[in-house]
Amino acid sequence: MNTKEAQIEIERLSNELNHHNHLYYVESNPAISDYDFDMLLNKLIELEKKFPELVSETSPTKRVGGDITKKFTSIKHRFPMLSLGNTYSREEIIEWETRIKKSIETEIEYVCELKYDGVAIGISYENGKLVKAVTRGDGNSGEDVTANVKTIKTIPLQLKGDFPTDFEIRGEIFYPINSFHKMNEERRENDEPEYANPRNLASGTLKQQDSKIVASRGLDCFLYGIYGVDLPLNNHYESVLKAKEWGFKIPVVTEKYILKTKSIDGIMEFIEYWDKQRESLPFEIDGVVLKVNNYDAQQELGFTAKSPRWAIAYKFKTERVETLLESVVFQVGRTGSITPVANLKAVQLGGTVVRRASLHNADQIEKNDLYLGDSVYVEKGGEIIPKIVGVNLEKRAAHAHKVDFIKHCPECQTELVRREGESNHFCPNEKACPPQVTGRMEHFIARKGMNIDGLGVETIDQLFQAGLVKNVADLYTLTFDQVVNLDRMADKSANNLLQSIEASKQIPYERVLFALGIRFVGETVAKKLAAKFENIDLLAQASFDELVAVDEIGERIAISVQSYFSDELHQQLIEKLKKAGVQLQGVKKEFLSNKFEGMNFVVSGVFSTFSRDELKKVIEDNGGKNVSSISAKTTYVVAGENMGPAKLEKATKLGVKILSEQEFVNFFK
Numbered sequence: 149m150n151t152k153e154a155q156i157e158i159e160r161l162s163n164e165l166n167h168h169n170h171l172y173y174v175e176s177n178p179a180i181s182d183y184d185f186d187m188l189l190n191k192l193i194e195l196e197k198k199f200p201e202l203v204s205e206t207s208p209t210k211r212v213g214g215d216i217t218k219k220f221t222s223i224k225h226r227f228p229m230l231s232l233g234n235t236y237s238r239e240e241i242i243e244w245e246t247r248i249k250k251s252i253e254t255e256i257e258y259v260c261e262l263k264y265d266g267v268a269i270g271i272s273y274e275n276g277k278l279v280k281a282v283t284r285g286d287g288n289s290g291e292d293v294t295a296n297v298k299t300i301k302t303i304p305l306q307l308k309g310d311f312p313t314d315f316e317i318r319g320e321i322f323y324p325i326n327s328f329h330k331m332n333e334e335r336r337e338n339d340e341p342e343y344a345n346p347r348n349l350a351s352g353t354l355k356q357q358d359s360k361i362v363a364s365r366g367l368d369c370f371l372y373g374i375y376g377v378d379l380p381l382n383n384h385y386e387s388v389l390k391a392k393e394w395g396f397k398i399p400v401v402t403e404k405y406i407l408k409t410k411s412i413d414g415i416m417e418f419i420e421y422w423d424k425q426r427e428s429l430p431f432e433i434d435g436v437v438l439k440v441n442n443y444d445a446q447q448e449l450g451f452t453a454k455s456p457r458w459a460i461a462y463k464f465k466t467e468r469v470e471t472l473l474e475s476v477v478f479q480v481g482r483t484g485s486i487t488p489v490a491n492l493k494a495v496q497l498g499g500t501v502v503r504r505a506s507l508h509n510a511d512q513i514e515k516n517d518l519y520l521g522d523s524v525y526v527e528k529g530g531e532i533i534p535k536i537v538g539v540n541l542e543k544r545a546a547h548a549h550k551v552d553f554i555k556h557c558p559e560c561q562t563e564l565v566r567r568e569g570e571s572n573h574f575c576p577n578e579k580a581c582p583p584q585v586t587g588r589m590e591h592f593i594a595r596k597g598m599n600i601d602g603l604g605v606e607t608i609d610q611l612f613q614a615g616l617v618k619n620v621a622d623l624y625t626l627t628f629d630q631v632v633n634l635d636r637m638a639d640k641s642a643n644n645l646l647q648s649i650e651a652s653k654q655i656p657y658e659r660v661l662f663a664l665g666i667r668f669v670g671e672t673v674a675k676k677l678a679a680k681f682e683n684i685d686l687l688a689q690a691s692f693d694e695l696v697a698v699d700e701i702g703e704r705i706a707i708s709v710q711s712y713f714s715d716e717l718h719q720q721l722i723e724k725l726k727k728a729g730v731q732l733q734g735v736k737k738e739f740l741s742n743k744f745e746g747m748n749f750v751v752s753g754v755f756s757t758f759s760r761d762e763l764k765k766v767i768e769d770n771g772g773k774n775v776s777s778i779s780a781k782t783t784y785v786v787a788g789e790n791m792g793p794a795k796l797e798k799a800t801k802l803g804v805k806i807l808s809e810q811e812f813v814n815f816f817k
């Protein structure tokens with residue numbers, strides 16, 4: 149294929165992928181299977197590798213991420229990105245509407261919209277191509293987050309239809325509530341601190357340096373404000389509808405996410421409706437936004453120093469109650485992390501009775517400056533557990549005691565530690581701290597892990613108290629007599645439990661790996677590790693380099709895995725599990741040959757006939773090992789085009805042989 153042909157093919161594939169992406173994410177009406185989509189995308193990726201000079205900045209391959217933003221540069225907004233005036237009062241909305249009627253003589257239309265609780269974004273398009281995405285910042289200039297925004301699938305990279313040649317569209321990037329809960333569930337499983345609310349998570353995600361992480365997170369976006377010099381329409385509402393034709397995801401008209409009205413009654417109905425219905429939305433809103441529809445009228449009304457006169461935001465009141473802080477308890481998690489929890493005097497909030505509030509960590513307690521017996525304000529946001537947002541200082545008793553963060557584990561009295569850069573305290577007595585031991589067991593037997601039925605929290609506690617089970621491997625040596633003598637056990641339930649333990653020996657290796665509860669090794673990571681390291685011994689011996697060379701395994705996980713296996717007690721545990729017959733190896737991979745046995749390869753650069761992953765697979769299928777960086781132990785560097793000069797220098801210095809793509813192929817043959 150020559151360059152000209154390649155260009156035509158790349159364009160064709162890009163158009164097709166853009167079309168299907170739009171059908172899938174914006175219209176929710178896919179026309180091809182995920183598999184077929186991936187096949188098309190792979191074709192494009194391969195072509196772009198062969199013709200890197202033809203890669204466009206708006207290629208659908210940018211969606212998968214990979215571009216790294218070292219520093220987010222500041223960019224001045226072409227049109228200032230002002231925030232809106234806010235009010236909580238319906239009277240003020242009436243006053244606002246009256247003022248507008250006084251200054252504009254013609255009949256006025258208003259557009260009512262939802263106030264999405266996310267991160268405001270301005271995206272510029274030139275000739276139908278996405279060129280820049282900038283956050284609000286201080287309103288005059290914001291941060292360039294283009295590479296990250298390109299990974300959000302509902303934002304078009306290439307427009308269709310009769311779009312203006314040069315304009316900016318604004319909207320809000322947010323985290324759907326479902327994905328937010330899923331994310332936090334995963335963090336709970338890994339015993340990591342949870343994200344406070346979807347908005348924080350959205351803004352944190354948008355500021356990730358690695359766009360691949362952004363791509364994996366599932367951010368979404370509504371776009372609803374068009375700015376430019378020569379816009380085709382003279383009002384806001386029609387412009388938004390028009391933007392849909394260009395490929396944007398706009399607020400849904402049929403579900404009343406956006407509504408046009410001429411009267412204050414229409415506005416009030418909209419406010420009333422969403423104040424009641426907002427809980428049913430798949431994303432968070434914190435109010436509604438009202439705008440004058442006609443652009444000329446907007447211009448006539450103009451701006452105050454801070455915000456436009458033609459728009460206003462009505463914010464819903466967050467329900468806040470005052471109650472008594474009775475005590476603070478400290479919970480110990482499976483990995484020893486300490487979570488402070490406030491016990492409150494029971495109070496009604498948002499339709500439920502609230503008795504507890506999460507305090508997250510020591511910094512949070514310090515920030516709230518809490519004293520026992522304080523009268524505290526409690527709110528419920530996107531979180532499942534409500535939080536304390538302030539203290540009524542007037543009600544503080546004269547001799548109240550400040551809430552101190554404990555120095556010793558409440559369960560085993562070991563002195564707590566706080567690792568550098570982490571916000572949580574830990575109990576380091578991993579081996580004997582009861583909630584850690586039983587917590588690990590609960591994690592081990594859970595459905596996603598070893599799926600052992602008939603073994604509840606209470607039974608685990610009993611087994612532990614009775615000294616029958618000190619670690620998860622001991623489960624496999626339990627006898628009928630030991631089990632049947634526990635409280636609330638009968639012959640039948642004891643038999644069921646033993647059968648269930650026996651059946652867990654068939655659980656595949658990747659799930660066993662997850663069930664072990666290695667810090668930061670959740671389901672997905674366990675799968676990746678199991679796919680890469682065929683058995684637990686290979687994983688236990690893996691070097692840091694080999695670990696980080698695995699897709700999606702970062703330094704943090706690599707360190708955690710290494711420290712897990714370097715612990716003698718864990719080594720003994722693994723041996724016991726092996727003896728018990730638990731699956732600690734995957735399905736054996738047959739090497740095609742052992743030609744590369746004992747050799748370490750570093751694959752670097754861009755290749756013409758292979759993709760990098762294909763090359764790595766050839767190496768592995770023939771017994772070789774891929775490592776990520778060049779050292780004296782490296783046997784060969786397979787160098788494609790654009791290999792970095794630093795790598796080249798290092799290889800030369802250490803005397804490591806360098807193979808070109810062709811040399812590798814010859815060598816292999």
Ligand SMILES: [Zn+2]
Nearest residue numbers: 557560575581
């Ligand atoms: Zn402890």
